[in-house]
Amino acid sequence: MAIxxxxxxxxxxxYPAWQRWFENRVYPFTEGISITFQTSSKTGDILLTCLRAFAVC
Incomplete structure (x- = not known):
């Protein structure tokens, strides 16, 4: 889709094995794509707490 x-x-x-959230960005360029990863555990932990509160996960 990015391409x-x-x-x-x-x-x-x-990523359950590491109990961490990652923010991923995919950048298109002429030869393909570039992908960056950055931990975003604070935001993800808040989201996971909300999901658990509503028994979604």
Whole structure:
């Protein structure tokens, strides 16, 4: 999607093995894509707490 639309994509992912949230960004360029990862545990922990409160996860 990032390549076909030539737009930056951003999403968060929880990696259970490390109990950490990661903010991921996908940048398109002429030869493909570049992906960056950054921990975002504070935001993710808040989200996980909310989800648990509503028994979503």
């Amino acid at each position: 076909t639309q030539q737009t930056v994509m951003q999403f968060e992912y929880f």
